[in-house]
Amino acid sequence: IANETPLKKMKDGLLSITSSEDAAGFDINKGESTVSIIVVGASGDLAKKKIFPALFALFYEDCLPKHFTVFGYARSKMTDPELRNMVSKTLTCRIDKRENCGEKMDQFLKRCFYNSGQYDSEENFAELAKKLKEHEGGRVSNRLFYLSIPPNIFIDAVRCASSSASSANGWTRVIVEKPFGRDSESSAALTRGLKQYLVEDQIFRIDHYLGKELVENLSVLRFANLIFEPLWSRQYIRNVQFIFSEDFGTEGRGGYFDHYGIIRDIMQNHLLQMLTLFAMETPVSLDAEDIRNEKVKVLRSMKPLQLGNVVVGQYKSHNKGGVTYSAYTDDKTVPKNSLTPTFAAAALFIDNARWDGVPFLMKAGKALHTKRAEIRVQFRDVPGNLYKRGFGMDLDRSTNELVIRVQPDEAIYLKINNKVPGLGMRLDRSNLNLHYAARYSKEIPDAYERLLLDAIEGERRLFIRSDELDAAWELFTPLLKELEEKKIIPEYYPYGSRGPVGAHYLAAKHNVQWG
Ligand code: NDP
Numbered sequence: 001i002a003n004e005t006p007l008k009k010m011k012d013g014l015l016s017i018t019s020s021e022d023a024a025g026f027d028i029n030k031g032e033s034t035v036s037i038i039v040v041g042a043s044g045d046l047a048k049k050k051i052f053p054a055l056f057a058l059f060y061e062d063c064l065p066k067h068f069t070v071f072g073y074a075r076s077k078m079t080d081p082e083l084r085n086m087v088s089k090t091l092t093c094r095i096d097k098r099e100n101c102g103e104k105m106d107q108f109l110k111r112c113f114y115n116s117g118q119y120d121s122e123e124n125f126a127e128l129a130k131k132l133k134e135h136e137g138g139r140v141s142n143r144l145f146y147l148s149i150p151p152n153i154f155i156d157a158v159r160c161a162s163s164s165a166s167s168a169n170g171w172t173r174v175i176v177e178k179p180f181g182r183d184s185e186s187s188a189a190l191t192r193g194l195k196q197y198l199v200e201d202q203i204f205r206i207d208h209y210l211g212k213e214l215v216e217n218l219s220v221l222r223f224a225n226l227i228f229e230p231l232w233s234r235q236y237i238r239n240v241q242f243i244f245s246e247d248f249g250t251e252g253r254g255g256y257f258d259h260y261g262i263i264r265d266i267m268q269n270h271l272l273q274m275l276t277l278f279a280m281e282t283p284v285s286l287d288a289e290d291i292r293n294e295k296v297k298v299l300r301s302m303k304p305l306q307l308g309n310v311v312v313g314q315y316k317s318h319n320k321g322g323v324t325y326s327a328y329t330d331d332k333t334v335p336k337n338s339l340t341p342t343f344a345a346a347a348l349f350i351d352n353a354r355w356d357g358v359p360f361l362m363k364a365g366k367a368l369h370t371k372r373a374e375i376r377v378q379f380r381d382v383p384g385n386l387y388k389r390g391f392g393m394d395l396d397r398s399t400n401e402l403v404i405r406v407q408p409d410e411a412i413y414l415k416i417n418n419k420v421p422g423l424g425m426r427l428d429r430s431n432l433n434l435h436y437a438a439r440y441s442k443e444i445p446d447a448y449e450r451l452l453l454d455a456i457e458g459e460r461r462l463f464i465r466s467d468e469l470d471a472a473w474e475l476f477t478p479l480l481k482e483l484e485e486k487k488i489i490p491e492y493y494p495y496g497s498r499g500p501v502g503a504h505y506l507a508a509k510h511n512v513q514w515g
């Protein structure tokens with residue numbers, strides 16, 4: 001697939017990239033160049049739910065280049081008006097609720113087109129290319145393919161896009177959605193397959209958690225505030241927790257989920273990505289490669305997960321208030337005897353000078369009592385604390401805690417011990433609270449908006465590099481194999497509960513209480 005301008009064909013058929021090419025391809029030619037965003041799998045769930053709405057939001061905010069078009073591509077038969085009709089149902093005016101954005105929607109929809117085709121047909125991709133060319137009107141053509149299709153057809157689609165629809169005079173980039181394989185081997189095979197047709201810099205592997213506002217803010221919090229970074233080590237931090245919970249099951253996605261399970265679906269990517277950003281050393285700069293280098297170092301300083309440090313669970317049916325919530329295995333697409341975990345808790349360790357001995361706990365589950373994603377940092381006791389006893393609270397249980405609530409209701413708050421106002425001396429626990437909804441009136445952009453914009457602009461900071469992916473799989477693959485080979489039976493927990501008690505024993509083993 002052709003890459004950024006200026007083009008330099010190499011012997012192996014791949015095209016070389018220079019660091020200035022993004023600027024050359026996008027900024028300098030702004031106005032002269034076009035960007036075509038091709039949503040491969042446009043008829044699917046992700047396209048409707050996330051990709052088209054995110055593109056509209058970017059258009060609404062004037063973030064898309066002057067000359068852009070959006071092309072849907074899938075096997076389903078659809079005309080341009082039918083695609084527009086489908087897309088229009090997904091668009092909301094969430095950006096500015098006071099405004100009627102109907103006119104903007106119409107302008108956006110006029111830029112949307114459709115080409116029906118098979119994912120393994122070079123001929124069909126050539127038809128797409130012909131239409132793209134017509135719309136590009138002789139300008140420098142930049143093409144962004146978003147693979148919103150099942151992973152087993154990624155390589156076919158990339159091969160066909162590469163041979164028949166890559167840009168002749170601009171850049172071509174491909175966004176790839178997770179899952180990136182099931183283990184080290186399949187992930188490496190996927191990378192090899194992609195690299196037959198693409199160079200690494202053309203591949204934008206999405207982990208949408210990296211596009212979330214509070215995850216992006218992690219580095220700002222750490223590196224732009226004097227007060228946190230000095231505390232950010234084993235000296236002051238007792239443990240760190242990464243918590244993901246959803247209050248609904250895998251309904252409708254059981255087939256996909258049963259092949260992957262919660263460890264692959266959430267822990268190996270979303271929670272691990274947050275962990276690397278949390279724990280990395282200060283990067284040399286904010287450049288994508290500098291940041292990703294530091295993230296890889298964290299992963300390589302960790303030991304693969306041990307079975308003894310992991311608890312797995314699966315939700316069973318539960319009757320609440322006369323309503324029966326189905327068990328995971330009640331889903332018709334899930335085998336009755338499935339042992340796939342819908343919940344997991346794990347303790348991980350980073351063997352470096354900063355984090356030696358500090359437990360990093362992860363907990364992820366479906367069908368739990370609440371929906372939330374959080375990072376919780378529990379600090380050590382105050383040495384020689386004068387207020388340890390007798391002031392109305394047990395300070396043994398009241399160490400400082402910093403909570404980064406990624407969602408919902410984004411917030412950063414620090415739990416402190418405080419004097420209750422009055423003549424006496426009584427302490428209680430209070431929060432220094434940065435509550436986003438109260439502090440910022442602007443709506444927080446969806447993760448996909450940020451990531452799509454970055455991909456268009458060639459900013460790779462929030463995308464996963466292949467060595468990072470390899471290192472992430474190395475940590476989880478032995479455990480995943482052991483769980484499957486030993487047929488470890490998950491601990492069953494009722495739908496809507498707090499999950500298996502085993503998670504509490506695991507935390508207790510490491511002197512931790514879940515927040
Ligand atoms: P879908 O199952 O909805 O598939 C997308 C499109 O691909 C379908 O509309 C269909 O289009 C085509 N397709 C589906 N199955 C096949 C098949 N067996 N062979 C050929 N084509 C097929 O997927 P999603 O939209 O849910 O997800 C897209 C990608 O994003 C996947 O890789 C998924 O794992 C990933 N993802 C999805 C998330 C979500 O919330 N949905 C979240 C995170 C990642 P047509 O029949 O018209 O060709």
Ligand code: BG6
Nearest residue numbers: 178208246265266270373407447
């Ligand atoms: C996806 C997982 O990557 O993330 C889903 O495949 C999960 O199982 C989803 O529901 C959660 O994303 P968010 O942004 O809703 O927290």
